[in-house]
Each structure stands twice: as structure tokens, then as C-alpha cells.
Amino acid sequence: xxxxxxxxTASGHPPPAQAAPSWGWLRWAWRNLTSMRxxxxxxxxxxxxxxxxxxxxxxxxxxxxxxxINYMQDNPRISPWLDRMGMFDVYASPWFAAIYILLLIxxxxxxxxxxxxxxxxxxSDPPPAPRNLARLEDHRSWETxxxxxxxxxxxxxxxxRKGFRVVSTNDxxxxxxxxxxxxxxxxxxxxxxxxxxGIAAGKLIGFEGRVAVAEGGTFANDLSQxxxxxxxxxxxxxxxEPLSFTLEEFDVSYQTSGPNLGQPSEFAAxxxxxxxxxxxxxxxxxxxHPLNVNExxxxxxxxxxxxxxxxxxxxxKVVFTGPVLFLPLDSSYASDGVIKAPDAQxxxxxxxxxxxxxxxxxxQGPYSRFPDxxxxxxxxxxxxxxxxxxxxxxxxxxxxxxxxxxQVRRDGQPFSQALSVGETMRLxxxxxxxxxDRVSRFANFQIAYDPGKEITLVAAIxxxxxxxxxxxxxxxxxxxxxxxxxxxxxxxxxxxxxxxRREPPxxxxxxxxxxxxxxxxPTTSKDVSA
Amino acid sequence: xxxxxQTFAQLSNGLVYSAxxxxxxxxxxxxxxxxxxxxxxxxxxxxxxxxxxxxGATTMVAAPPSRSRRLGAxxxxxxxxxxxxxxxxxxxxxxxAGRVPWGNMYEFVLVCALAAGAAYLAFLSRRPxxxxxxxxxxxxxxxxxxxxxxxxxxxxxxxxVLDSYWLVIHVAAAITAGGVFTVGAIATGLFLVRHRLExxxxxxxxxxxxxxxxxxxxxxxxxxxTAHIFAFPIWTxxxxxxxxxxxxxxxxxxxxDPKETWAFITWVCYAAHLHAQATAGWRxxxxxxxxLAGYAAFLFNFFGxxxxxxxxxxxxxx
Ligand code: HEM
Numbered sequence: 064x065x066x067x068x069x070x071x072t073a074s075g076h077p078p079p080a081q082a083a084p085s086w087g088w089l090r091w092a093w094r095n096l097t098s099m100r101x102x103x104x105x106x107x108x109x110x111x112x113x114x115x116x117x118x119x120x121x122x123x124x125x126x127x128x129x130x131x132i133n134y135m136q137d138n139p140r141i142s143p144w145l146d147r148m149g150m151f152d153v154y155a156s157p158w159f160a161a162i163y164i165l166l167l168i169x170x171x172x173x174x175x176x177x178x179x180x181x182x183x184x185x186x187s188d189p190p191p192a193p194r195n196l197a198r199l200e201d202h203r204s205w206e207t208x209x210x211x212x213x214x215x216x217x218x219x220x221x222x223x224r225k226g227f228r229v230v231s232t233n234d235x236x237x238x239x240x241x242x243x244x245x246x247x248x249x250x251x252x253x254x255x256x257x258x259x260x261g262i263a264a265g266k267l268i269g270f271e272g273r274v275a276v277a278e279g280g281t282f283a284n285d286l287s288q289x290x291x292x293x294x295x296x297x298x299x300x301x302x303x304e305p306l307s308f309t310l311e312e313f314d315v316s317y318q319t320s321g322p323n324l325g326q327p328s329e330f331a332a333x334x335x336x337x338x339x340x341x342x343x344x345x346x347x348x349x350x351x352h353p354l355n356v357n358e359x360x361x362x363x364x365x366x367x368x369x370x371x372x373x374x375x376x377x378x379x380k381v382v383f384t385g386p387v388l389f390l391p392l393d394s395s396y397a398s399d400g401v402i403k404a405p406d407a408q409x410x411x412x413x414x415x416x417x418x419x420x421x422x423x424x425x426x427q428g429p430y431s432r433f434p435d436x437x438x439x440x441x442x443x444x445x446x447x448x449x450x451x452x453x454x455x456x457x458x459x460x461x462x463x464x465x466x467x468x469x470q471v472r473r474d475g476q477p478f479s480q481a482l483s484v485g486e487t488m489r490l491x492x493x494x495x496x497x498x499x500d501r502v503s504r505f506a507n508f509q510i511a512y513d514p515g516k517e518i519t520l521v522a523a524i525x526x527x528x529x530x531x532x533x534x535x536x537x538x539x540x541x542x543x544x545x546x547x548x549x550x551x552x553x554x555x556x557x558x559x560x561x562x563x564r565r566e567p568p569x570x571x572x573x574x575x576x577x578x579x580x581x582x583x584x585p586t587t588s589k590d591v592s593a
Numbered sequence: 594x595x596x597x598x599q600t601f602a603q604l605s606n607g608l609v610y611s612a613x614x615x616x617x618x619x620x621x622x623x624x625x626x627x628x629x630x631x632x633x634x635x636x637x638x639x640x641x642x643x644x645x646x647x648x649g650a651t652t653m654v655a656a657p658p659s660r661s662r663r664l665g666a667x668x669x670x671x672x673x674x675x676x677x678x679x680x681x682x683x684x685x686x687x688x689x690a691g692r693v694p695w696g697n698m699y700e701f702v703l704v705c706a707l708a709a710g711a712a713y714l715a716f717l718s719r720r721p722x723x724x725x726x727x728x729x730x731x732x733x734x735x736x737x738x739x740x741x742x743x744x745x746x747x748x749x750x751x752x753x754v755l756d757s758y759w760l761v762i763h764v765a766a767a768i769t770a771g772g773v774f775t776v777g778a779i780a781t782g783l784f785l786v787r788h789r790l791e792x793x794x795x796x797x798x799x800x801x802x803x804x805x806x807x808x809x810x811x812x813x814x815x816x817x818x819t820a821h822i823f824a825f826p827i828w829t830x831x832x833x834x835x836x837x838x839x840x841x842x843x844x845x846x847x848x849x850d851p852k853e854t855w856a857f858i859t860w861v862c863y864a865a866h867l868h869a870q871a872t873a874g875w876r877x878x879x880x881x882x883x884x885l886a887g888y889a890a891f892l893f894n895f896f897g898x899x900x901x902x903x904x905x906x907x908x909x910x911x
Contacts, residue, residue: 099873100872100874100875102868102872103865103868103869103875103883106861106862106864106865107862107865107883110858110861110862110886110890113854113857113861114854114858116849116854117849117851117854117855117898121849153849262847271844271845318749321749322748323747323749326749350757351757351759351838351841351842353841353844360844362844364843509843509844510844511844511845513845513846516846519846520837523833523836524833526829526833527826527829527830527833530825530829531826534822534825534826564818564871565818565822566815
């Protein structure tokens with residue numbers, strides 16, 4: 064073991080109590096907290112504590128926002144207990160935070176004194192050789208008649224050339240190499256603190272949001288325009304990046320042959336955007352290629368169909384026209400959605416149904432055979448009555464509140480119709496019509512702003528470089544000692560010592576022996592003591 | 594062009610099946626070697642004492658009878674051949690799909706088996722680790738068998754979100770680390786087996802003991818350590834590259850998705866292992882369990898999370 068490590072590892076014992084008892088206790092606690100054993104235990108705890116978060120649905124984490132609610136409904140008995148223990152919020156729970164904060168404190172308390180010792184050892188000479196060099200690994204010795212001064216000079220020059228720090232006397236050389244390992248280790252550990260700062264910055268100032276925009280639709284970066292917005296504690300919602308864009312076109316292509324028929328091969332959203340009061344520009348946003356305006360980034364994360372329809376009411380007046388977002392249900396983009404016309408007279412109108420981009424009829428009824436719009440059809444049923452807009456309660460655009468609605472019927476059956484592009488559905492009794500004008504698409508954007516990102520990235524780079532350095536570089540010492548030998552010559556002894564658990568590079572000692580013209584086969588301790 | 598994509602795809606499948614057949618033969622040869630050694634493990638010779646600082650325990654190795662030694666050499670030759678077939682299978686797969694051949698689980702497993710084979714052969718050229726052969730080959734065989742039966746996916750393009758050069762980097766690093774971790778895990782497991790024998794301090798191993806045929810604890814510990822400190826930075830890099838890729842495609846670099854969580858758990862387990870190896874009283878046996886826990890977490894991430902837990906990463910193509 065290294066002398067540095069033994070200091071840290073042996074510190075688990077209480078020091079003799081000399082000062083006031085409370086101080087002794089504190090010091091004991093601090094030494095224990097900063098011991099290597101504690102580090103291992105805390106790391107093991109951290110690994111264990113991370114597990115439940117991957118098994119239970121998590122708030123603010125899962126890709127499906129309803130996951131926690133659904134889980135609670137399915138498991139009403141244990142859910143409140145799990146919730147109380149923070150199982151749905153593992154990575155924001157106090158016990159998870161306690162582990163990593165203790166770990167970082169322990170790490171700092173362990174690593175800072177280590178920095179000081181490294182600083183001292185870099186400024187002082189490599190330590191003197193142990194009395195009995197033969198007890199070390201890689202020991203070599205031979206007798207020679209060369210001048211001691213010449214041997215020392217040659218060896219010192221050789222070692223310096225090899226990057227060792229060398230101190231020599233008349234009859235001894237002490238050399239050490241690989242301080243960089245400690246530097247790497249320290250940089251690596253301390254970068255964990257910086258990493259936490261970066262993460263915290265994002266968690267405190269940044270935000271995430273989502274919005275769906277149909278072709279031809281416009282989005283302005285204002286809180287009211289988001290479909291969902293998750294601010295952090297200190298997000299300045301009145302000072303969002305000033306920008307707006309129009310989704311001019313959304314291009315999709317699918318594989319039309321081969322084993323992965325129907326798999327998408329391209330998504331591209333063409334935007335005309337304007338940042339601040341600047342010029343209007345055109346950009347294409349694709350998966351992995353977000354629109355980036357001063358670190359507010361717009362990621363394309365989904366898409367679907369938005370059939371364009373026109374609704375006329377009982378007076379033949381247009382009460383709705385435009386694209387309606389239909390949510391995809393499966394990979395063939397069979398989608399469902401609703402169309403609402405609250406201004407219709409004499410009765411409000413609503414439609415519900417599904418959209419099939421490539422409609423076909425199978426044994427189980429209509430389905431979509433392909434995700435692209437090759438034979439688009441709308442299947443709709445109609446409702447009349449009160450849509451509930453008067454209540455002032457915000458409504459989802461994807462669901463109908465059917466409490467005060469009645470389904471339109473004909474001959475006692477619910478009235479429904481399949482529409483191709485250009486076709487019109489006429490409600491019985493002249494209550495209104497709906498025309499399927501054309502197919503358009505919508506794009507889903509995930510919007511993210513995280514000002515801590517650069518800090519985190521820099522910390523991660525330092526972490527990686529520091530770690531790799533500390534694992535690759537082998538810190539080791541090498542000693543050479545000269546003694547007068549029995550028959551008027553000089554006995555040369557060389558030995559090495561590794562300060563890491565890896566062996567020193569194999570040829571180092573042999574190279575030195577060769578440079579000095581010595582005998583290269585290793586000698587055993589018996590030869591020397593004889 | 595004589596070779597079109599379809600031909601390459603078929604060639605790839607053929608090569609993978611051949612690799613499986615040859616690995617099966619290699620397994621037989623290695624198993625016969627091991628059985629022969631266990632039956633005849635009586636003569637123990639001292640390992641070179643020069644570098645025994647690290648182990649401290651008694652160092653001894655079995656001198657294998659020559660017939661089983663020949664079987665072992667046959668096993669190694671077959672392993673090299675099977676590895677080359679596996680390599681050919683991966684390359685032709687890439688040519689068939691017109692991209693890097695690690696885009697779905699079938700391909701991940703092919704490449705991971707390749708990495709494990711490469712790591713074993715690389716160690717074998719430097720260290721006396723043929724005793725690993727039977728285990729490595731068994732694991733690789735299991736992985737390839739699983740790949741062609743359960744996970745098989747026809748060659749094709751990537752879904753758009755996977756079409757990124759960070760994917761190439763991130764997955765390549767994760768797979769390489771996984772292959773080397775596999776060697777580390779086997780060395781660690783065998784270390785534990787061998788350790789029980791050496792703890793008794795017997796210089797004369799009882800006949801018929803498997804542990805007596807293994808390399809010394811010191812060799813095993815060194816191989817495990819080398820494997821771990823080689824693979825750990827690569828794994829670290831894979832996690833960082835994954836975070837960058839996640840930032841590129843979803844706008845957040847870390848979201849505690851199950852896949853990310855288990856990558857983190859793997860990382861922390863191996864960090865705990867490296868610490869334990871530097872902690873008085875934990876080095877050796879106790880530290881080994883952390884390494885094995887890390888490997889278990891890696892495997893769970895690879896199979897368990899892909900197949901059972903749904904998350905953003907669940908486009909593994911199964
Ligand atoms: C915060 C989480 C931590 C992580 C992820 C971590 C990770 C690591 C890793 C991967 C290594 C291996 C690198 C090497 O051997 O040079 C290492 C080494 C080391 N760590 Fe940590 N560490 C953490 C906390 C701590 C703490 C709390 C302490 C002290 C109590 C500590 C003290 C050390 C020391 C002394 C070494 C060098 C061991 C040696 O000489 O082999 N670390 N750490």
C-alpha cells in the first residue's frame with residue numbers, strides 16, 4: 064500500500080481524547096466520515112438507493128407523465144406508503160440527497176488533505192532508500208569496477224531522460240515518477256463537486272416545456288403558448304428568450320420496401336423563425352438536430368397527423384376551419400382526436416373519431432396499413448348539445464366532455480361516416496356538415512433551457528481525463544545504491560517500488576541496468592546477503 | 594456489384610452460425626482440458642516468487658499433464674477461429690445495413706460477444722489465463738445463441754433518433770467496456786474460488802479440486818485489476834457520451850431513465866470496487882463482490898432493462 068493511502072485508510076480509529084470530550088467526539092466523527100471505508104459504504108448505498116427509481120414510475124422523470132397516477136390507481140394499497148417513502152420521487156428525495164451529499168463531504172475531506180500532501184511531496188525530494196533494498200521487488204545487484212561517480216552520473220542522466228525526478232548523492236540515487244497520477248486522482252474527485260454545481264444550476268434556473276404545432280401554425284416563446292411547462296425554482300418566466308416560428312412544412316419518409324417496411328427513415332420540420340427583432344430565417348429541425356436560440360433549444364420529439372376540416376352549422380355558416388391534432392396510437396399512425404365547434408347554431412357541434420393514413424379493412428374492421436398518407440380516411444361520429452366551454456374550466460383539445468352531449472343517431476344507430484379527402488359528412492336533420500379538406504401534419508417540440516450545461520460538460524471532461532490519468536499513470540520510486548564490495552570493486556544495487564497496485568512498467572529496471580552495463584538477470588535476496 | 598445488401602445479410606447470418614458451431618467445439622476442447630486437469634491435479638509447482646508482494650498468499654500452479662495441455666491449445670485455436678468468424682459476421686452485417694453494426698439488440702450482442710472474445714485473447718497473449726477459456730467461451734456461446742434465437746432482427750436502417758454519430762461512439766464504448774468487464778468478472782469469480790483453496794495454505798492441493806488447476810490468486814487478481822481499470826474509464830466515457838447524445842436528442846443530458854439509472858449503478862459499483870481494493874481490510878474477497886455486483890448491474894442493464902422495463906431507450910428493436 065502507498066504511504067498516502069495508509070494515512071487515509073488507517074484513520075478509522077478514534078484519536079486519543081486530549082481536548083474537551085465534545086471535540087474529541089467531533090474529530091472522531093470527522094475522521095470516520097472521511098475514511099476510505101466510509102467512502103466504500105456510501106458508494107454501495109448510493110448504488111442501492113438508485114435502484115427503486117428504475118422499478119417504480121417517477122414523477123418529473125418518466126417518459127409517460129401519467130405513469131405515477133396510473134400506478135397509484137392500480138396499487139391503491141401500497142402506493143401511499145411508497146409515496147411517503149419517496150419511491151415515486153427517488154432522485155429528489157431527502158434520503159437520496161443525504162447519501163450523495165455525505166459522499167461529497169467525505170470525498171472533499173479526504174481529498175483536500177491529500178492535495179496538501181501531494182504538494183509537499185512534489186516540493187520535497189524523493190525519500191531515502193530503505194536500508195535493505197533486497198527486500199523490494201525488482202531488486203538487481205552486481206559488482207563492477209567502474210568509478211562510483213561515473214555510475215551515479217550515468218544513472219542520473221538516464222533516469223532524468225526517462226522523466227524521473229532524481230536526487231543523487233555520492234553513493235545513492237533516489238528517483239520518483241508518476242506524480243501526475245495523484246493530480247489526476249484529485250482532479251477527478253474534485254470535478255465531482257463541479258459536476259454537482261452544473262447540475263444544480265440547471266435544476267434551479269432552467270426549464271422544460273412541450274408544444275405541438277400543426278403545419279402553418281405559429282409558436283411564440285411565451286408561457287401561455289406552451290402545452291406543458293415545467294419551471295425550476297428560480298426560472299424567470301417573464302424573461303423567456305424572445306422568438307417565434309412558423310412550422311412551414313413537416314417532411315416524413317418511410318421505408319417502402321425491405322424487412323423494416325414502414326419504419327421511418329426521415330423526419331424534418333422546416334421552420335421560419337425570428338429571434339428577437341432579427342430577420343426571419345429558415346431552419347430544418349430533425350431528431351438530434353435541434354433549433355438553438357441562445358441556449359433555448361427546440362427538439363423535434365414527435366409528430367402526427369392534423370387533418371384539415373371545415374365545419375358548417377345548421378345555418379350553413381362556417382364555424383370552424385383548420386387543422387386538428389390527432390394523436391398517433393401506434394407505429395402505423397392510426398390516430399384519434401376530436402373536433403369541437405362551440406360556436407355552431409342552433410346547437411353546438413362536436414366530432415370524435417380516428418384517422419387512418421393508409422386505410423384498409425381487415426377482419427377486425429378498419430385499420431392503417433402504412434404510416435404514410437397513401438389512402439387517408441377520417442372515421443367520425445357526431446355529438447350535439449353543450450360542450451361545456453361556458454364553465455370556464457380549461458379543456459383538453461384531445462377529449463370530449465360528454466356529460467351534456469348527445470350522440471347524433473340515424474335509424475336508432477349512432478351516426479358515423481368514413482371520409483376521404485374532399486368528402487363531406489352531412490348530419491341528419493340539417494344540423495350541420497363537416498368537410499375533410501386535406502391532410503396536414505403536426506410536430507411535437509420539446510423545449511429545454513439549461514444554463515448549467517456547459518459547467519457540467521466541463522466537469523465531465525475533467526472527470527474523464529483525471530480518471531484516465533490516475534488509472535494509467537503508475538507512480539513509482541527507484542533507488543540505486545553503491546557500496547564498496549569485498550574485492551575492491553563496487554556493488555551496485557537497484558530496486559523499484561510501486562505506489563499503485565499495478566506493477567511498474569517491466570523494462571524500466573532492465574533499461575537502467577543495461578545503461579549501466581550491469582548484469583541483467585535478477586538476483587535473489589540470498590545472493591545479496593551472502 | 595456482385596455483392597448486394599441481401600447477400601451480405603445472408604453471409605453475416607452464415608458466419609454467425611459458423612462462429613457458434615466453432616465456439617461449441619472450443620467449449621468441448623476447453624472443458625475436456627479442464628476435466629483432465631482436475632482429474633490429474635496433483636503436482637504443484639511454485640509460481641515465480643519474485644513479485645509476490647501483492648498476493649502474500651501461497652503461490653502455486655498446477656503443471657498440467659501434456660494431453661490436456663494439447664486439448665487446451667486446440668481450444669484456443671478454435672476460439673481464435675470462432676472469434677474471426679464472429680468478426681466477419683459483424684463486418685458483413687455492417688455492409689448489409691450500410692452503417693455501423695450496432696443499432697439494435699441483436700447487433701449489440703454480436704458485438705459484445707466479439708469484444709469479450711477479443712479481451713480474452715488479448716489477455717491470453719500476455720498472461721496464463723487459459724483457465725478462463727471455458728468460461729468465456731460458455732458466456733459468448735450463450736450470448737450468441739440468445740442473439741440468433743430470441744433477439745434476431747433483419748438488417749436495416751436505423752430509426753431516426755438513433756441516427757447520430759454519438760450513437761456510434763456511445764454504444765461502441767459501452768460494448769467495449771462490457772467485453773472487458775466480462776473478462777474482469779470471470780477473473781474475479783475464479784479469484785474467489787481459488788482464494789478459498791489458498792486460504793487453507795495447503796501446498797499440496799487435493800486431487801480432483803477444480804481450484805487447484807486455476808492460476809494463482811495473484812495472477813487472477815492482477816488480471817481482474819487490469820481488466821477493471823482498463824474498462825472503467827471506457828465505461829465512464831460511454832456514460833458521458835450517452836449524456837451528450839441524450840442532450841442532443843431530448844434536450845436533457847440526464848433524466849434518470851431506467852437505462853441511465855442502471856448505467857449509473859454499474860459505474861458506482863465499480864467505483865466502490867476500486868475504492869475497496871485500496872481500503873485496508875476490504876482488499877481481495879470483499880472488494881471482489883463489488884466488482885461482481887457491477888457486472889450484474891451491467892448485465893441487467895443490457896438484458897433486463899431492454900426487455901422488461903419501458904423507457905425512452907426501448908427502441909432496442911426486439
Ligand atoms: C463521490 C464519489 C466518489 C467516486 C465516484 C470516487 C471514485 C473513485 C475512483 C473511480 C477511483 C479510482 C481511481 C484511482 O484508483 O486512481 C478513486 C480513487 C480514490 N478515491 Fe474516490 N471516489 C469517490 C469518493 C471518495 C471519497 C469519499 C474518498 C475518501 C474518503 C475517496 C478517496 C479516494 C482515494 C484515496 C483514491 C485512490 C485510491 C488508490 O490509491 O488506489 N474517494 N475514487
